[in-house]
Amino acid sequence: MATDFWASSHYKRWIVDRGTLKESRSDDLQYVDDPEYLDFFAIFFANVITKLGKKLNFRQRVIATAIVFFRRFYIKNSYCETDPFIVIAACCYVAGKAEESPVHIKNMVAEARLFFSQQPYGVKYFPSDNSKLAEMEFYLVADLECDLTVFHPYRTLLSICKKESSNDLQTEAGEVGVGVDDGPRYWGSGDGQLELPDDAFQLAWSIVNDTYRSDLCLLYPPHLLAITALYLAVVLHGPTRELLQQQSHSVEATPVHSSPRRSSRQSSSTSLGHAKKPSQDFVAFFADLNISMPLVATIAQEIISLYTLWERYLEDSDLVDSARGTFYGHASAQTQSGGSHSGVSTPVESLDDAQKPHGATPTFLLQVLTRMRENKLSDMAHASSGRPVAVNKMLERTQAAG
Amino acid sequence: MHEEWSHTLLQSDPMRFYRAKRDRLHQAVTSKYTILGFISSGTYGRVYKAQSLEPDGQIHAIKKFKPDKEGDVVTYTGISQSAIREIALNREMSHENVVALKEVILEDKSIYMVFEYAEHDFLQVIHHYSQTLRIQIASQVLKSLIYQLLNGLVYLHSAHILHRDLKPANILITASGVVKIGDLGLARLIYQPLQPLFAGDKVVVTIWYRAPELLLGAKHYNKAVDCWAIGCVFAELASLRPIFKGDEAKLDSKKNVPFQRDQLLKIFEVLGTPTEKDWSGLKDMPEYQNMKRLDTYPNRLAEWCQTRIRSQQGYDLIRQLFAYDPDKRLTAKEALAHKWFQEDLRPTRNVFFPVSAHHLPPQRRITQDEAPSMMGMPAPTQAQTLSQVPLGHGQAQGQHLSQQSQLNLSQQSKPGSTASFGSVSGGAVGSFSGGQGGSARKKPRIG
Ligand SMILES: Nc1ncnc2c1ncn2[C@@H]1O[C@H](COP(=O)(O)OP(=O)(O)OP(=O)(O)O)[C@@H](O)[C@H]1O
Ligand SMILES: [Mg+2]
Numbered sequence: 001m002a003t004d005f006w007a008s009s010h011y012k013r014w015i016v017d018r019g020t021l022k023e024s025r026s027d028d029l030q031y032v033d034d035p036e037y038l039d040f041f042a043i044f045f046a047n048v049i050t051k052l053g054k055k056l057n058f059r060q061r062v063i064a065t066a067i068v069f070f071r072r073f074y075i076k077n078s079y080c081e082t083d084p085f086i087v088i089a090a091c092c093y094v095a096g097k098a099e100e101s102p103v104h105i106k107n108m109v110a111e112a113r114l115f116f117s118q119q120p121y122g123v124k125y126f127p128s129d130n131s132k133l134a135e136m137e138f139y140l141v142a143d144l145e146c147d148l149t150v151f152h153p154y155r156t157l158l159s160i161c162k163k164e165s166s167n168d169l170q171t172e173a174g175e176v177g178v179g180v181d182d183g184p185r186y187w188g189s190g191d192g193q194l195e196l197p198d199d200a201f202q203l204a205w206s207i208v209n210d211t212y213r214s215d216l217c218l219l220y221p222p223h224l225l226a227i228t229a230l231y232l233a234v235v236l237h238g239p240t241r242e243l244l245q246q247q248s249h250s251v252e253a254t255p256v257h258s259s260p261r262r263s264s265r266q267s268s269s270t271s272l273g274h275a276k277k278p279s280q281d282f283v284a285f286f287a288d289l290n291i292s293m294p295l296v297a298t299i300a301q302e303i304i305s306l307y308t309l310w311e312r313y314l315e316d317s318d319l320v321d322s323a324r325g326t327f328y329g330h331a332s333a334q335t336q337s338g339g340s341h342s343g344v345s346t347p348v349e350s351l352d353d354a355q356k357p358h359g360a361t362p363t364f365l366l367q368v369l370t371r372m373r374e375n376k377l378s379d380m381a382h383a384s385s386g387r388p389v390a391v392n393k394m395l396e397r398t399q400a401a402g
Numbered sequence: 403m404h405e406e407w408s409h410t411l412l413q414s415d416p417m418r419f420y421r422a423k424r425d426r427l428h429q430a431v432t433s434k435y436t437i438l439g440f441i442s443s444g445t446y447g448r449v450y451k452a453q454s455l456e457p458d459g460q461i462h463a464i465k466k467f468k469p470d471k472e473g474d475v476v477t478y479t480g481i482s483q484s485a486i487r488e489i490a491l492n493r494e495m496s497h498e499n500v501v502a503l504k505e506v507i508l509e510d511k512s513i514y515m516v517f518e519y520a521e522h523d524f525l526q527v528i529h530h531y532s533q534t535l536r537i538q539i540a541s542q543v544l545k546s547l548i549y550q551l552l553n554g555l556v557y558l559h560s561a562h563i564l565h566r567d568l569k570p571a572n573i574l575i576t577a578s579g580v581v582k583i584g585d586l587g588l589a590r591l592i593y594q595p596l597q598p599l600f601a602g603d604k605v606v607v608t609i610w611y612r613a614p615e616l617l618l619g620a621k622h623y624n625k626a627v628d629c630w631a632i633g634c635v636f637a638e639l640a641s642l643r644p645i646f647k648g649d650e651a652k653l654d655s656k657k658n659v660p661f662q663r664d665q666l667l668k669i670f671e672v673l674g675t676p677t678e679k680d681w682s683g684l685k686d687m688p689e690y691q692n693m694k695r696l697d698t699y700p701n702r703l704a705e706w707c708q709t710r711i712r713s714q715q716g717y718d719l720i721r722q723l724f725a726y727d728p729d730k731r732l733t734a735k736e737a738l739a740h741k742w743f744q745e746d747l748r749p750t751r752n753v754f755f756p757v758s759a760h761h762l763p764p765q766r767r768i769t770q771d772e773a774p775s776m777m778g779m780p781a782p783t784q785a786q787t788l789s790q791v792p793l794g795h796g797q798a799q800g801q802h803l804s805q806q807s808q809l810n811l812s813q814q815s816k817p818g819s820t821a822s823f824g825s826v827s828g829g830a831v832g833s834f835s836g837g838q839g840g841s842a843r844k845k846p847r848i849g
Contacts, residue, residue, distance in 0.1 A: 377408040
């Protein structure tokens with residue numbers, strides 16, 4: 001049933017374990033020098049999809065669905081055997097239809113061709129013929145086993161924070177809650193609400209956006225990703241963190257901070273800079289959700305590792321709705337995160353060069369990909385001509401060297 | 403050396419290996435099913451009766467989608483929105499009163515959806531009673547049909563799915579007498595609409611079953627449109643003819659949605675002209691001014707029901723399903739809890755339980771003339787291309803699926819020809835064209 005996550009194709013067929021993911025990369029691993037490049041691919045291609053999606057005026061959820069389709073596709077296929085750009089176009093094309101935001105095939109082809117032909121991609125071969133995309137769509141839908149209904153963390157985020165389909169809040173940072181009504185929860189027990197200042201909520205939203213740059217959407221149910229994002233936002237959002245700290249020493253802290261009794265109206269304009277002080281006990285809130293907190297901690301770790309990796313990924317990006325800056329920017333960047341000022345441009349270069357490990361750029365990753373595919377191709381060709389692959393490979397390398 | 407040709411190939415046919423692998427693994431429809439015959443041709447596709455080649459030999463209905471076409475030219479534009487919807491929703495659903503999708507096979511530019519087979523449908527039952535038996539449907543049978551229909555609709559609605567095309571032809575019944583809601587081609591998930599419903603499909607629901615808010619041009623509508631349609635189906639089962647059999651006003655050349663004068667009149671003749679007392683939002687309807695110009699009628703529903711439904715509770719149920727105000731209309735859940743279903747004789751799990759054997763509707767007729775054409779011309783096995791075509795140069799592009807099928811499309815798609823793969827021109831009429839077949843049963847679709 002389309003709104004019951006536990007009965008959904010998403011839950012039943014598309015939450016996989018690490019072992020399965022590793023298995024799915026085994027072919028690629030034979031053709032890549034450093035396994036880490038494959039993690040960079042995850043960031044790189046999610047960025048490509050996000051940017052193409054924006055060109056198509058897709059809403060955040062449509063982009064997220066396209067990325068999930070892409071990830072599911074690569075559970076079953078390898079990069080070295082496919083052309084990710086055609087796959088991306090097909091993912092966007094199908095996601096548009098699956099999310100009731102269809103794009104005409106002609107526009108899809110035109111946009112994709114134009115976008116991919118630009119730097120840094122420089123893909124000149126993207127077919128102008130509609131039928132090529134239509135053909136890929138067919139294979140894609142078959143590989144997706146026709147499971148086209150995808151759940152996302154956004155809904156949980158909204159229902160926990162009870163944000164209405166707000167117009168005021170989000171225009172800049174994307175999509176918060178456009179047309180999303182908060183339905184019944186399909187997880188946990190309580191139906192508690194978390195009161196978060198808008199910018200902390202926006203931070204959580206941006207963290208959710210960022211999770212799509214890894215395989216997290218294949219590993220965990222979306223509501224857990226949402227809760228982890230909220231958890232991280234509470235911890236990382238300056239003013240909210242202060243509150244959290246106050247709560248943990250509430251006995252001493254309360255009298256110090258509360259100003260002598262004035263009218264509540266006045267105090268709201270002075271204190272903390274953020275609205276009426278939410279007197280919410282965050283710790284109790286998370287405990288009441290009745291979900292596994294150790295699991296949330298694990299996911300939080302994985303999100304942090306993603307940001308650590310991403311730090312070494314160099315792309316002058318115009319992605320506005322990422323929380324990336326918050327995780328390795330300076331304190332000053334933190335309060336601004338998520339909004340239009342969000343810190344994608346924040347200081348990778350400010351890192352101490354000595355401790356900065358080697359990173360990756362789109363151009364470099366594309367070279368890696370091409371090399372993988374060419375090597376795979378040559379192996380396949382020799383395999384199909386009946387000659388033993390390994391020998392041939394060696395032979396070729398010798399020839400190339402000589 | 404190899405860099406050069408591999409580079410060329412990666413550019414000229416970047417998905418070659420993937421395709422080869424996929425085609426090698428593909429199990430053709432004909433390798434899994436025997437096509438027994440052709441059932442029907444609808445707006446979006448043709449439906450065939452088929453038998454599984456697995457040991458159980460189960461019978462299925464295979465719906466083959468027509469390719470989209472633009473104007474008169476078949477341009478292959480990918481999977482239609484309607485097919486995507488039907489597939490996406492069906493993959494998530496599982497309920498006794500919703501037709502089960504067994505699998506989907508994508509092959510040769512065609513989509514085959516394999517459904518559990520249903521021997522009958524409401525339209526056929528109506529036809530059987532009105533033309534062959536010439537008697538009314540027994541009230542217990544009527545009750546069971548509506549009960550199971552509502553039960554399926556409660557499921558859909560609780561999953562936030564609007565069916566939007568409920569009508570007798572789309573409501574199936576298995577040989578064992580279980581109602582199955584079918585044809586989710588217009589259905590939509592309304593849980594998280596990214597666009598107002600109106601933006602996607604300007605016209606929904608076959609005209610005779612279309613709710614007054616839609617006829618009056620409402621931009622926002624909800625589950626209540628399905629409940630209205632159920633009222634219409636209920637009435638049609640009871641009287642064996644459509645209760646509001648209006649003529650549809652066609653779209654004008656600018657594709658503006660016209661005022662559906664005749665259909666509204668047909669409704670008013672039975673239910674009376676709506677007033678603001680019935681429906682507070684009435685005057686805000688876009689077509690309100692047009693509506694006011696129509697003659698006014700009194701409500702005659704009670705009279706209409708007297709001979710046809712013959713139960714006070716039955717009348718009460720239909721009256722509430724026909725509430726003009728969508729907010730006052732009974733929801734599927736409320737309808738299911740209606741007293742009529744608690745009253746004797748109660749609904750039965752096999753809707754035909756009280757029907758004597760010689761009164762049972764006949765099996766679905768199938769025809770043979772269209773059957774062999776389902777698969778079109780056999781396609782060359784794609785697995786071969788890799789080993790046969792020497793690598794390099796341009797010919798890599800030459801052989802594969804899409805071109806091959808393109809050929810089929812352009813050369814062989816005359817309607818009725820044996821190889822009418824991709825025959826889009828309407829072609830054959832279904833074997834069963836119930837007394838009321840006409841164009842009004844077709845879904846008007848634009849946009
Ligand atoms: N599972 C099934 N078992 C038996 N017959 C079926 C089944 N599904 C559909 N049919 C028959 O095929 C007809 C058309 O199917 P369906 O309504 O799904 O297609 P459609 O193209 O959307 O048609 P339409 O536009 O006329 O509603 C049905 O009215 C019914 O007679
Ligand atoms: Mg139909």
